[in-house]
Amino acid sequence: MRWLALIWKSLMRSKRRTILIAGSLVLSVFTVAVLQSLLTTLNAVTNNPNSSNRLVVRHKSGLTQMLPRSYEAYLRQQTEVETVCALQWFGGYYQDPRNFFANFASDETTLFQTFREEFGLAGITEAQMKDYLRDGAGCIVGESLAKKNGWKVGDVVPLTGTIFPINPRLTIRMIFKSPKPSDENVLHFHYKVLEEGVPRMKGLVGSFWVRTHRPEDIPRLIERVDRHYANSAYETLTETENAFNLSFVKMLGNIGAIIQGITAAVVVAILIVTGNTMATAIRERTTEIAVCRAMGFSSTRVLALLLMEGVLLVGVGGLLGVLLANLAAGGVRSSLGAAMPFFADFAILPDTVISCMAGALAIGLLATFIPAYAATRRPITEGLKAVG
């Protein structure tokens, strides 16, 4: 028998109790890991390093208002600007309204340059690129979206418009890969399809995505563009891409506060439950602990053994919880990834795993320390007298 065996056997004294408490730890860690990862995923949307030198220019009064396409010329004239891409959320669906994914009408001539990180251009052939540029009724789709719908290059995708009264039939000319899975759940088609198909869209667009040469240029540019169009018929709201995305995340409410609140509640609850369980487990062993101390186990040794028991318990519970959360993350990615693109990136990151495990260990130590310390302070003679 070694120390670890002794600790393990002590822990398994009441299997039912140990399993119950480990089970609640598994659930708690699972819940916290998933919620915290959700938060991380949302934060990543609004802290995308790829967008550090991109700006979004849109109408000051909201996303449903359009801007003249002629603004593009002014934007291009700015020395800080590398390229500009006119882009409009189309909001169509394929076959079934529930089969939702992101689709845009965009300026095919500047799309790839503006979003070059997202398109991972390495995998795309020159021929495919030419095909798309040449075919006005062509479209491009991300690989995971194509896989999900069983699309191949050359297939025709009929889109049903929900915002605009057109149902374009688009031929897939390119299937692209992205470094980030969320960027693959997207379809783009030529802006002309929208402009020519919908009379009220003539000469108008929802947003311009501006790529600057350097991130440092951005604040100055924002200020200049908005000032330039102030008091015009179409006033602009210019912001960084991250700020733009944040306004969508904010629509979900103050998720951060809710998640932190739930996390705190779970931590407190599990601390109380674990503390109570460890206190009971240690109290039951009062005599046994006294006997061990009589035999020569020092207080420090007894304390260390009991603490390790607590740590082992929460360690196993925490590990299982994190593991389960990882499995669940895979499920979330495949089930929700297409509908809400950022869920395609949903993962339990190492940082979350580490903080969950650290939290669980802290709970185990704290919950065990109080009763364990009391047990080692108690006179041996008293412990020997205790019944049990």
Place this chain on the structure above:
Amino acid sequence: MDANRFDLGGGEPIIILDDVAKSYWRETLEIPVLQGIDLEIPRGSYIALMGPSGSGKTTLLNLIAGIDRPTGGSLEVCGHHLNGLDDDELAAWRNLHVGFIFQNYNLVPVLNAFENVELPLLLTGAGRGERRDRVEEALALVNLTDRMFNYPRQLSGGQEQRVAIARAIVTNPDLLVADEPTGALDAKNAEEVLGLMERLNAELGKTIVMVTHDPKAAHHARHQIHLEKGVLDRTVEVNR
């Protein structure tokens, strides 16, 4: 010190108590439990400590075994002045010098007989192989080799107490302290345990101090001393 009024035979003393006292306080009220205990016990003795319930037998035994501290006087046991040791030193001293036998056996229920006996050896530097040899030897001595891997709940009371005795001797201590070791046993099992303790004294030379209020059990010891309301009686009965 006038310990010689007890004639426990000659020889080098292994336990020397000098004017030992123990009191408890309830609020400001002092409750004396032991008073003016002077006692010298020679190495190799087998002493039965008798006395009515509440007379302080357990308290005295606990002081000798170093799991309690006196409120007055001094103790020298197995060559160490216990008053001068701190708690950790005292724990190490117990591991080295004292074996404990309790009325309720106090085996660890989740450990089998082998592991229970091995427990105090974990504190010594003994390696795996050495520990196994010593555990097997101790269990052979109490005649439980065939029960090595049984758990306490699979053993009879008598067997449990014999495992506890094996645990007490496995570290090869000089001194065994036993508090009512037969208190929970029927007559037959009690005889067996007492016989075993006699052998440990006679054959291995263990010094044994056994608390009991059972005259039959006390007769197995070589000497009986009596405690009455926290004071040692001057008479010593010699059994053999």
